[in-house]
Amino acid sequence: MSDKPQNTDQKPQGFIRRFLALPSDSVEKTLFVALSLCLVASMIVSAVAVSLRPIQEVNKLKDKQINILQVAGVYDPSKDVLEAFQAFEPQVLELETGLFTDQFDAATFDDRAAADNPEISIALSDDPAGIGRKSKFVTVYLLRNEDDSIDKLILPIHGYGLWSTLYGFIALEANGNDIYGLQFYSHAETPGLGAEVDNPRWKVLWSGKKLADAQNELQISVTKAVPAAGAEYHVDALSGATLTSVGVHNLVRFWMGEEGYAPFLANLKAGDI
Numbered sequence: 001m002s003d004k005p006q007n008t009d010q011k012p013q014g015f016i017r018r019f020l021a022l023p024s025d026s027v028e029k030t031l032f033v034a035l036s037l038c039l040v041a042s043m044i045v046s047a048v049a050v051s052l053r054p055i056q057e058v059n060k061l062k063d064k065q066i067n068i069l070q071v072a073g074v075y076d077p078s079k080d081v082l083e084a085f086q087a088f089e090p091q092v093l094e095l096e097t098g099l100f101t102d103q104f105d106a107a108t109f110d111d112r113a114a115a116d117n118p119e120i121s122i123a124l125s126d127d128p129a130g131i132g133r134k135s136k137f138v139t140v141y142l143l144r145n146e147d148d149s150i151d152k153l154i155l156p157i158h159g160y161g162l163w164s165t166l167y168g169f170i171a172l173e174a175n176g177n178d179i180y181g182l183q184f185y186s187h188a189e190t191p192g193l194g195a196e197v198d199n200p201r202w203k204v205l206w207s208g209k210k211l212a213d214a215q216n217e218l219q220i221s222v223t224k225a226v227p228a229a230g231a232e233y234h235v236d237a238l239s240g241a242t243l244t245s246v247g248v249h250n251l252v253r254f255w256m257g258e259e260g261y262a263p264f265l266a267n268l269k270a271g272d273i
């Protein structure tokens with residue numbers, strides 16, 4: 001028989017038992033609970049984000065289609081968007097030649113991804129729109145009359161404002177010079193200031209304006225004062241948001257100029273489209 005005293009307090013314990021034995025308000029337990037909560041919450045958020053992504057993509061596409069319908073003046077909220085969108089003919093346009101190409105599927109071509117693909121995009125040295133790179137190909141949308149002639153052209157445009165890149169569409173009449181409408185579907189300008197680009201009272205100012213004059217000089221401008229070219233080429237800058245307005249001026253002129261749609265519009269005017 002051993003004469004050593006038996007001390008039960010000294011009995012070796014596992015990590016879990018020792019942890020459970022700690023008081024509830026110990027630093028270890030508090031940290032454990034906080035970290036566990038963070039982990040579980042982040043797993044739930046990630047799972048929800050991943051599972052909702054396909055729905056978000058569908059909604060994003062639908063939102064873009066609604067914007068195309070709106071800028072073309074044919075949006076009817078009571079009608080199915082997908083069905084109404086069937087009226088539009090998407091075409092992938094090669095900006096440099098100003099001609100349509102069938103190298104890509106127009107229904108699925110991703111303009112934004114293309115701008116990041118070095119094989120089909122170029123870095124801009126002269127970059128008034130503040131976009132860094134430009135895809136050589138963009139998806140444009142044609143709205144045709146019943147006799148198959150072009151009614152309107154819907155051209156994507158984008159460029160930097162004050163805080164963000166504004167993405168939108170400009171709708172042109174079939175003559176390729178008269179503006180039917182302009183609308184942005186994505187930006188992060190300040191509500192009440194730069195975000196007034198979404199105000200219907202400002203958007204309507206674009207309707208009926210002309211891009212270029214009789215000599216085919218690009219004249220469209222978004223400025224505070226009416227320039228010498230005249231009011232038919234001018235849209236008032238947003239008050240209290242001159243910097244966003246300068247961004248819109250620059251991006252519209254970039255996309256309507258030689259780096260953008262000018263070759264396409266020249267082909268259109270020459271009857272080659």
Ligand SMILES: Cc1cc2nc3c(=O)[nH]c(=O)nc-3n(C[C@H](O)[C@H](O)[C@H](O)COP(=O)(O)O)c2cc1C
Nearest residue numbers: 162189190193194195238239240241242243244245
């Ligand atoms: C918090 C904050 C947000 C602003 N957001 C915008 C904006 O989105 N777009 C813009 O052009 N100016 C914005 N401004 C104002 C600009 O700093 C600048 O004052 C304005 O563009 C000048 O326009 P004005 O010459 O018409 O007054 C913001 C200013 C502040 C303080």
